[in-house]
Amino acid sequence: xxxxxxxxxxxxxxxxxxxxxxxxxxxxxxxxxxxxxxxxxxxxxxxxxxxxxxxxxxxxxxxxxxxxxxxxxxxxxxxxxxxxxxxxxxxxxxxxxxxxxxxxxxxxxxxxxxxxxxxxxxxxxxxxxxxxxxxxxxxxxxxxxxxxxxxxx
Numbered sequence: 001x002x003x004x005x006x007x008x009x010x011x012x013x014x015x016x017x018x019x020x021x022x023x024x025x026x027x028x029x030x031x032x033x034x035x036x037x038x039x040x041x042x043x044x045x046x047x048x049x050x051x052x053x054x055x056x057x058x059x060x061x062x063x064x065x066x067x068x069x070x071x072x073x074x075x076x077x078x079x080x081x082x083x084x085x086x087x088x089x090x091x092x093x094x095x096x097x098x099x100x101x102x103x104x105x106x107x108x109x110x111x112x113x114x115x116x117x118x119x120x121x122x123x124x125x126x127x128x129x130x131x132x133x134x135x136x137x138x139x140x141x142x143x144x145x146x147x148x149x150x151x152x153x
Contacts (some may be wrong), residue, residue: 031078035086038079045071054101064102065126068095072130077138081145088135094125096120099147102131103139 033041049067057063072091079087096116103115120127 003061020152032080032131033075033078033083034080035083038075038083039090039093041078042071042075042094043089043097045074046094047101050098050101057143059102059104060100061123064119065123065130068098068130069133072134073137076134076141079138081141082140082143084142087138088131091131091134092127095130 048069049071050064053060053064053067069093074093076084076087099116099119100112103112103119
């Protein structure tokens with residue numbers, strides 16, 4: 001015997017939402033990445049930007065450092081609130097990984113590795129600056145998130 005299903009009255013279900021008005025203005029993407037996803041994003045972005053830097057700018061470490069800063073900001077903004085503290089940890093790893101295409105290594109793998117270490121030593125200011133920007137962004141987001149959670153009943 002089939003079981004009859006009852007539908008809740010309109011007051012309990014709430015009104016059916018139709019398509020709302022078209023959004024006005026420009027909307028920016030607002031992805032929410034997990035901690036692992038944020039790490040993978042910044043490593044992939046820095047590898048891509050390192051390869052582009054090697055092709056377009058002749059392996060300029062200054063250009064690589066400048067390109068690192070927006071990746072830091074985007075990673076700090078796109079990580080979901082529960083995983084905020086992982087963003088500043090993944091950024092130095094991404095900086096080092098992206099140095100492989102940029103590093104001046106002409107003697108095989110060990111030469112590339114020496115170029116990466118040299119790049120890390122000489123471009124530490126960009127690395128610390130980007131990590132600091134991401135850390136401050138993450139802390140501000142975390143404080144705002146905790147305050148909003150406390151205000152909810």
